[in-house]
Amino acid sequence: MPPVQGLQWIPFPPPPELYQGPLPSPLTLAHGDPSYAFELLDLLEPTYVMKKHGYLTQQLTDAELDEKRRCRYCNLTVAQLTKHLQRTLDHRHAHPIPSPPCQAYRPLPSMQTPLGNGYYDVHLCMVPCNFHPGSVNGATKCYDCCGQHVSESKPCATSEQHVLREYEAGKLHRMYQFHPTPPIYHESKENRHIRQAVAIDCEMGTAETGESELIRLSAIDYFTGEVLINNLVKTDQPLRHLNTRYSGVTWGQLNHALRNKRTLIGKAGARDALWRFVGPQTVIVGHGVNNDLRALRWIHTCVVDSYMVEHKIVQARKAFEAATEANMAMTTQQATQQLSVLAPPPATGHKTGSLTPHGQAPTTGLGEPKKQKKPKGCGDLALKTLLKKYLDRDIQMQGNKGHDSLEDAVAARDLVHWMVMRRLQQTYDGTMN
Structure with missing residues (x-):
């Protein structure tokens, strides 16, 4: 169907690839609940905060x-x-x-x-x-x-x-320019089906230039769990390798999808596929969404990023602990000064020094073993870590076979849902006390 003057036409992508695992289930007590929607939108961050986390909010200049x-x-x-x-x-x-x-x-x-x-x-x-x-x-x-x-x-x-x-x-410009979500000029049954919220995840390979290159995109309706997109991507640049250990994508899978014409065509095709379901006000949900948006060359500021939500909580906790520790140190210093006024002077003639309970001078720490570097994706704020911590659920268990972008999109959706329900429970507990 050709473009119609005055309307906006988004090309049809291939259907999503079948998912081998359990399909995502719809959220309960969420869709249409105004208090839930309020708490979800309250997790949005202003653009200046998004910029600190690596989000691009404006198109690149010529320079x-x-x-x-x-x-x-x-x-x-x-x-x-x-x-x-x-x-x-x-x-x-x-x-x-x-x-x-x-x-x-x-x-x-x-x-x-x-x-x-x-x-x-x-x-x-x-x-x-x-x-x-x-x-x-x-x-x-x-x-x-x-x-x-x-x-x-x-x-x-x-x-x-x-x-x-x-x-x-x-x-x-074609390779590197970022593109904002297009406005909704027209919505027809055959064209755009805009959703309130969409959870996404991308997988990246490495191009011959050494750059990250989008190779897979998955997206689900946040509320219903409907799989909207689950496709490999025909890359814009020749690939050096697929990073299968992390991406989960093999050459056999990519070549099969290319032969059967089931891939999205480049980053532009991936964006077009998303824009069939995403408008400027659609909430994009994910974990470390800035990486996905950069891979897609996409500007979208209506984002709930579970990484940013947890990072904000962790930073607030650290600030509180630092303030508490500073207050305790000040109190201890004041008490020590008061005692020094009342205490007798120390006896002379004895060599003082800092000794351990075993009578040995403390070490400088130079001989201490170095901290082992955590494997990729296993940090305190990693999706895998947070899902296990809060939902007691294991993901990314395929070892060297890599991740599954649909599994990660569902996991990010469920993690954000848990975060929203936690806020609702805290609000409820506050009104009851």
């Missing part, structure tokens, strides 16, 4: 898009290459001679920007070009220059000069 250009060899962006450059130049200008023992500053690396017809513009940068001069063997996924595997290799060559990629007109 910001220009900083997305990458070196053709090491794949670093202009933004990464020039970070702290101006501060370094200002410091060297203010202090022409470095501090001893250095006699001269190290020359800064440079980057060449192609201007066409073999001409280049040269600018200084901060980071040398570390890269692999060889290509990747398609069968072994190893570099032929050093034999290292692509997933764990360190660059084996270095240059003090970067060469930026050439981009055709409009390509940076």
Whole structure:
């Protein structure tokens, strides 16, 4: 069906892939309950708070898009290459001679920007070009220059000069620009079916450029549990690997979906699929939603993020504990000062020192074992951790087989539902006391 003048047409996506696990159930005592809706909307955060958590609330400027250009060899962006450059130049200008023992500053690396017809513009940068001069063997996924595997290799060559990629007109905009949720001009039975709230989750692979690339999108109706989207994505850029250990997506699954034309077509196709169900006022629910929105190149500020909700509670608790500890320390200090006035002077002639109960001087802590780094996705604010803590439910139990974006979308929905019900219970308890 072609676009109709004055109306907004969103293309039909392929149907959702069948889910192997239990289907999400509808929420009880929620849909249509004004007090529930009030508490859900009260979990929304203003844009300045969202920005602190990495949300993008405005489209990128031309200058910001220009900083997305990458070196053709090491794949670093202009933004990464020039970070702290101006501060370094200002410091060297203010202090022409470095501090001893250095006699001269190290020359800064440079980057060449192609201007066409073999001409280049040269600018200084901060980071040398570390890269692999060889290509990747398609069968072994190893570099032929050093034999290292692509997933764990360190660059084996270095240059003090970067060469930026050439981009055709409009390509940076197509690749990196963010797009706000379109307004609802028209809603028809065949086109947009806007929901009050939608829970989402994305899985990402790694493109050949080293960037995260959207490879799967899942979305459910927050209230009814209806599976709206559960599809793999035909990527906009060639992939280096699928991060199967985390994404749960295999090459076999992706190739099968591509052959059967059941994928969403790029990030634009994924956004279009969502916009069939999402309007500007639709509440998007998830955990760490800023990562999903960035993967989709999508601007949406009506978001309930269970990570942000729990982070706010944790920060408030830490502030309260710090204030309590400070008050106790002040009280102890005042009591000590009062006792020192009344106590007799200490006896002299005895060497004082800080000893442990066993008569040994305390250690400096240099020999203490380092804290072990927690596995990815297992931090105190991780979805898996919070779901076990509050709902006593296990997710992401497939080990190296990775996550399931639909399972995670349902888990985030259920976690936010629990958070809303907790607030309702606290309100009820407050009115009863």
